[in-house]
Amino acid sequence: MKRSFEIDRILERRQLEALLRQVGEERYHINHPFHRLMVEGKLSKGQMQAWALNRYCYQAAIPRKDAIILSRLDDPEPRIAWRERIIDHDGDGTKPGGIERWLKLATGLGLNVDMVKAQIYALPATRFAVGAYVTLVEKRSLLEAIASSLTELFSPKVISERVPAILKRYDYITEDTLSYFSPRLHQAPRDAEFALAYVLEHAKTAEEQQAAVDALITKCDILWAMLDALHFAYVEPALCAPGAFVPEDHPR
Numbered sequence: 001m002k003r004s005f006e007i008d009r010i011l012e013r014r015q016l017e018a019l020l021r022q023v024g025e026e027r028y029h030i031n032h033p034f035h036r037l038m039v040e041g042k043l044s045k046g047q048m049q050a051w052a053l054n055r056y057c058y059q060a061a062i063p064r065k066d067a068i069i070l071s072r073l074d075d076p077e078p079r080i081a082w083r084e085r086i087i088d089h090d091g092d093g094t095k096p097g098g099i100e101r102w103l104k105l106a107t108g109l110g111l112n113v114d115m116v117k118a119q120i121y122a123l124p125a126t127r128f129a130v131g132a133y134v135t136l137v138e139k140r141s142l143l144e145a146i147a148s149s150l151t152e153l154f155s156p157k158v159i160s161e162r163v164p165a166i167l168k169r170y171d172y173i174t175e176d177t178l179s180y181f182s183p184r185l186h187q188a189p190r191d192a193e194f195a196l197a198y199v200l201e202h203a204k205t206a207e208e209q210q211a212a213v214d215a216l217i218t219k220c221d222i223l224w225a226m227l228d229a230l231h232f233a234y235v236e237p238a239l240c241a242p243g244a245f246v247p248e249d250h251p252r
């Protein structure tokens with residue numbers, strides 16, 4: 001059986017870019033049933049809390065994985081570009097960064113900040129998925145590490161769908177609570193453009209191109225697995241792992 005996204009000859013840059021974008025079309029978490037329920041206004045407050053609490057683990061890992069990439073870049077020029085990502089998430093000591101804004105989202109949904117930060121109330125599968133992302137960036141080639149960030153090519157679309165839908169359909173959530181997302185709409189395209197140019201420049205052989213595409217597929221799988229875990233624990237069959245966060249409105 002021919003696998004999907006198989007590369008059997010060297011692709012031109014525009015063909016490789018088209019293939020990477022096709023991975024997103026087919027595999028990005030915008031297509032996940034949990035995201036669909038969210039934008040249709042069908043999640044309960046407890047399910048929204050579970051999403052924010054679990055996704056905090058991802059947010060908290062992003063600057064750590066970017067620090068790994070930074071440590072693997074030989075030249076100052078890409079390091080200067082890449083370090084912006086860490087500042088975006090950690091802040092610079094004077095302005096809040098993305099992690100703090102995510103905590104504002106979580107507390108705006110009624111969660112206790114220490115409970116969110118502890119990460120121990122996240123689902124095991126969430127923690128394993130996030131760990132897999134950090135491990136990928138650490139252990140695979142630099143090209144694969146950078147290619148795995150290319151889901152950011154697609155995040156403006158999911159954010160642009162999510163934010164207005166939440167504001168319209170969940171009356172207890174305010175624009176201020178969702179302020180995490182506004183800067184992402186310009187940060188993500190800037191970051192994705194840099195990463196895409198890097199991948200198109202450095203993936204020269206068919207093997208390297210395949211490795212880059214596969215890294216993006218793996219990253220889509222990681223994001224997908226995180227929503228699968230939420231769906232299983234909080235939507236259907238609503239089976240929470242022992243020790244995980246149980247919202248007040250959980251059916252069991």
Ligand SMILES: O=C(O)c1cc(C(=O)O)c2c(n1)C(=O)C(=O)c1cc(C(=O)O)[nH]c1-2
Pocket residue numbers: 062098148149150151152154155158159184223
């Ligand atoms: O809201 C989203 O659905 C979404 C998705 C992604 C992504 O596609 O990985 C990121 C983000 N948000 C995000 O806020 C973020 O900072 C981010 C960093 C990265 C990355 O892989 O380096 N992805 C994402």
